[in-house]
Amino acid sequence: MPRFARPFPPFPPARHLLRRLLSRRRDPVVVQSVRSTGAAVVSYVVALRLSHEPAPLTAPLTALLVVQVTLFSTLTTGVRRVNSVVAGVLIAIGFSALVGLTWWSLGLVILASLVVGHLVRVDEFVPEVAISAMLVLGVTRVADTAWDRVLETLIGAVVGLGFNLLFAPPVWVEPASRAIDDLASRMAALMTGMSDELTGRTTLAGASLRLHEARRLDNDIAEVDAALRQAEDSLRMNPRVREGLMFRLVLRTGLDTLEICAVVLRVSARALTDLAKARADEPLFTPAVTAALQDLFGHMALAVHSFSRLITAQVTTNAEEQEERLTRELGMARESRDLLARLLLEQLHTSPAQWQLHGALLADVDRVLDELDVDKRSQRLMEELDRHSRLRHERGSRVHRAVRRVGRRRPG
CATH class of the missing domain: 1.20.58.220 (Phosphate transport system protein phou homolog 2; domain 2)
Structure with missing residues (x-):
């Protein structure tokens, strides 16, 4: 062996690696990584059976984004993401029926998607509206691809929500x-x-x-x-x-x-x-x-x-x-x-x-x-x-008053 060469450190045995993983099984980062991976794989398998696309990667992508670190953010994020994709698909369908794909129509699609994204209040998913519209507008069969993308997004969102309901997120x-x-x-x-x-x-x-x-x-x-x-x-x-x-x-x-x-x-x-x-x-x-x-x-x-x-x-x-x-x-x-x-x-x-x-x-x-x-x-x-306690009581009072107003408007 050359004088300056150093032997590589021995690779730890598999049982030591397994022991280290088991010792960190309650670590929030480990738990979140396992949950996200499982949700992505399950959503991809389900999308393969229900979607016409050969590689429905939108479903696992949506599942990864929906399965956030907390159940509260998962519910809110899932709804906003589905809204953003549906809004982008509808915009693409409307433009494909009127004009083809040119530089100026692409600009109009992006501008309209960003404006609609702010109007429907999808927050951080505003770019997703434009991305969905461009992906759908760039294919030949707009209608089939559009509804497949909506279906994949719904599959990923549902699987992500289901994972957080069945496997509770870690407490941070x-x-x-x-x-x-x-x-x-x-x-x-x-x-x-x-x-x-x-x-x-x-x-x-x-x-x-x-x-x-x-x-x-x-x-x-x-x-x-x-x-x-x-x-x-x-x-x-x-x-x-x-x-x-x-x-x-x-x-x-x-x-x-x-x-x-x-x-x-x-x-x-x-x-x-x-x-x-x-x-x-x-x-x-x-x-x-x-x-x-x-x-x-x-x-x-x-x-x-x-x-x-x-x-x-x-x-x-x-x-x-x-x-x-x-x-x-x-x-x-x-x-x-x-x-x-x-x-x-x-x-x-x-x-x-x-x-x-x-x-x-x-x-x-x-x-x-x-x-x-x-x-x-x-x-x-x-x-x-x-x-x-006061805020909770005020919310309950507002809901109670709204229910009473709805009940009074019903015909006798």
């Missing part, structure tokens, strides 16, 4: 919970980094770097929000979940709280940056104030981490422990905050130049502690439950 609460935990960990790490920088002479470059990290939390929150929306859809109309509304409200209100804390944290990082700019040749605070501020940031970081664990308690199943830990950390943080306020007041008499920045820093700390408070979290949950 755990990935959303992990995303929330990761966001809280990054916020806690930022607080710890801000605390560590206070030990020495804080430079403007270091403070600006922390401010940039605080601003980047906005992108992290957007990613967590997308994962949470997917989890909320997976809880709607899912027979495997009994208390889907409570799960959705707990996660959503928790993310709202973390978002507010991230905004306040960004403002605090800005205040420290302004202090570093104003005191370029001297420490930001006295040693006593620095120690109190470091202790405060440490307790706040632990409180944010405990809060994220608390709102994801349906996954971690240790809600009481995390609530006690959060209450303890908030209590110690408030004690550190009171000590810091007294020290800053004493420092105000000797160096009053930056008193407004010190006051802003204390106000930001109060906002974070208030948002993380356990009682406020419970109050927010109750308000959201009451709001959903």
Whole structure:
């Protein structure tokens, strides 16, 4: 064997691969991949028997698009996709009866299809209207191909809906919970980094770097929000979940709280940056104030981490422990905050130049502690439950009034 040649690593035995697959059989990505593949294959087999096309690929394509990650999105997506295909086919049939396929008729078909797609409100499937019209218009036997395409689309949609009804989609609460935990960990790490920088002479470059990290939390929150929306859809109309509304409200209100804390944290990082700019040749605070501020940031970081664990308690199943830990950390943080306020007041008499920045820093700390408070979290949950109850009652009242109006219009 040449000196630089390296042997390939041995391929793992089949039983090891099977064991790894079985260990991930409950993973949402694996479950979704298996469901989509099964629905596509079944729809293709059914379309082979019912359609006149030799290769009815529209059916498995529709099944793949209809079998979305949640049952709620599957129902809404299936209806919109069928509407888009039918609208495109009808447009193609109408144009084929009037004109042939030329460059200007193709342009009219595309323009009419896009306009009709927006009128029938198929949302993301607006291009599908034009695609269906062009595919049907480009064949010789327009009528046969048009109805075969409609049939294949219906087959794919029905098979996709059937798969989600027979095999319930995965619940995406755990990935959303992990995303929330990761966001809280990054916020806690930022607080710890801000605390560590206070030990020495804080430079403007270091403070600006922390401010940039605080601003980047906005992108992290957007990613967590997308994962949470997917989890909320997976809880709607899912027979495997009994208390889907409570799960959705707990996660959503928790993310709202973390978002507010991230905004306040960004403002605090800005205040420290302004202090570093104003005191370029001297420490930001006295040693006593620095120690109190470091202790405060440490307790706040632990409180944010405990809060994220608390709102994801349906996954971690240790809600009481995390609530006690959060209450303890908030209590110690408030004690550190009171000590810091007294020290800053004493420092105000000797160096009053930056008193407004010190006051802003204390106000930001109060906002974070208030948002993380356990009682406020419970109050927010109750308000959201009451709001959903009112909305449900209003919908029921509207339906009841509509039924009564229809009944009055019937002849005696």
